[in-house]
Amino acid sequence: MSNRVFSVILLPTAECNVACTYCFEHKEPHRLSLGLVPRLTGRLLDHIEHEGIKECEIYWQGGEVMIMGPAWFVEAGQLMDAAAAARGRRFTHYLQTNLISYTPVWNDVLFNMFGGSLGTSMDYPNDHRKLFKGGPAAYTTLWTQRLREAQAAGLQIGVIAVLHQGSLEVGPEAFYRYYTEELGLTSFQVNTPFPGGPAKAVAAEFDLDKVALGEFLGGLFDVWMERGHGRGISLGPFDELIHHFTGVPSRLPCIWKENCSNQFISIDAKGTVAQCDCWVTSYPESFFGNVLRDPNLTDMLSTSPGRRQFVERPKHLVEHEDCLECRFLSICHGGCPVRTYSALGTMLAKDPYCEVYKVIFARAEKYGRALLLSQPGAKAPPPRSGPARLPTAATP
Ligand code: SF4
Ligand code: SF4
Numbered sequence: 001m002s003n004r005v006f007s008v009i010l011l012p013t014a015e016c017n018v019a020c021t022y023c024f025e026h027k028e029p030h031r032l033s034l035g036l037v038p039r040l041t042g043r044l045l046d047h048i049e050h051e052g053i054k055e056c057e058i059y060w061q062g063g064e065v066m067i068m069g070p071a072w073f074v075e076a077g078q079l080m081d082a083a084a085a086a087r088g089r090r091f092t093h094y095l096q097t098n099l100i101s102y103t104p105v106w107n108d109v110l111f112n113m114f115g116g117s118l119g120t121s122m123d124y125p126n127d128h129r130k131l132f133k134g135g136p137a138a139y140t141t142l143w144t145q146r147l148r149e150a151q152a153a154g155l156q157i158g159v160i161a162v163l164h165q166g167s168l169e170v171g172p173e174a175f176y177r178y179y180t181e182e183l184g185l186t187s188f189q190v191n192t193p194f195p196g197g198p199a200k201a202v203a204a205e206f207d208l209d210k211v212a213l214g215e216f217l218g219g220l221f222d223v224w225m226e227r228g229h230g231r232g233i234s235l236g237p238f239d240e241l242i243h244h245f246t247g248v249p250s251r252l253p254c255i256w257k258e259n260c261s262n263q264f265i266s267i268d269a270k271g272t273v274a275q276c277d278c279w280v281t282s283y284p285e286s287f288f289g290n291v292l293r294d295p296n297l298t299d300m301l302s303t304s305p306g307r308r309q310f311v312e313r314p315k316h317l318v319e320h321e322d323c324l325e326c327r328f329l330s331i332c333h334g335g336c337p338v339r340t341y342s343a344l345g346t347m348l349a350k351d352p353y354c355e356v357y358k359v360i361f362a363r364a365e366k367y368g369r370a371l372l373l374s375q376p377g378a379k380a381p382p383p384r385s386g387p388a389r390l391p392t393a394a395t396p
């Protein structure tokens with residue numbers, strides 16, 4: 001059986017309890033019913049069985065997943081895990097939540113189904129995450145309170161930060177201090193923004209100057225190497241790049257995978273299948289099919305015209321872009337299709353963050369070389385201190 005892992009970003013609802021300005025979700029009042037979970041589970045198991053894959057990672061997110069309630073998760077998890085065990089397969093569950101409705105009532109399911117860890121999101125400064133009643137400051141206060149409660153319960157928490165103009169203005173040092181010192185986190189990651197779907201309304205705020213963004217990320221890399229690397233602070237995606245450049249097996253984010261379509265799909269509450277959460281909520285023209293209606297997921301993925309462009313993108317890039325001459329091609333593979341599509345209206349071009357990526361890769365290469373020279377034993381992987389990260393970088 002293959003060691004490959006298949007990853008599914010499963011959105012049981014698109015509803016949300018907050019109102020972020022950059023949200024790309026279409027917040028329809030639709031929820032995945034427990035009655036449909038066995039059919040969905042069966043289709044996933046058929047597919048991984050056909051591919052000879054033992055493990056399927058399920059990344060639960062929304063909308064806001066906690067809207068489904070802990071009892072729904074207990075039942076859905078039991079249904080899925082029992083069906084997988086009966087076929088000699090395994091689901092591993094991860095949760096991405098905005099934490100706003102977290103209470104200790106969730107702890108049992110978080111420890112039993114999600115291994116005691118969860119992922120959430122907060123930007124610094126928070127200019128765009130808002131409650132329905134109350135602006136960003138009220139959101140930050142409530143989210144921080146929930147974070148403290150979850151930390152006190154012993155949960156491992158990883159935080160995604162979406163960079164925006166305000167982050168560049170505060171600078172990398174204050175940014176780093178906020179997550180590590182003020183919030184006391186040992187695991188966070190930075191995502192580059194993109195205006196998917198309705199978020200185009202605030203596109204200008206996220207159309208960051210690429211030189212300034214490269215300088216910010218390079219500076220953040222420096223601060224982390226000086227204060228956090230090797231000291232229990234995991235900062236993605238820099239940590240995985242350091243692994244890569246020191247010869248340690250790495251798990252780079254989807255944006256730099258050889259082809260994200262080889263490993264992920266996203267499924268929404270109605271069963272719609274697309275590449276990842278941004279595509280499934282923002283770009284109906286790219287849907288692959290419907291897992292609740294189409295009986296064979298393997299056939300859907302191999303015949304879907306929507307998926308063909310993803311599959312063919314890397315070949316197109318080496319033929320039509322300058323990626324072939326790039327020394328980082330084997331790490332980057334031309335970057336993320338959705339970032340490209342949201343900026344250029346086509347995915348058949350290299351990622352608009354190309355120059356930013358080159359800055360980060362060069363930094364990682366420099367630090368990786370220095371580590372190898374200074375520590376001949378640097379091949380041992382540093383301990384991972386945080387929960388597994390979301391497999392895609394689409395989540396805002
Ligand atoms: S970005 Fe996430 S948390 Fe914010 S409104 Fe959209 S779905 Fe909700
Ligand atoms: S965020 Fe980009 S690279 Fe990742 S799965 Fe989506 S389209 Fe692919």
Ligand code: SF4
Nearest residue numbers: 323326329332334354
């Ligand atoms: S860094 Fe730029 S040129 Fe190099 S592979 Fe990535 S997108 Fe292509």
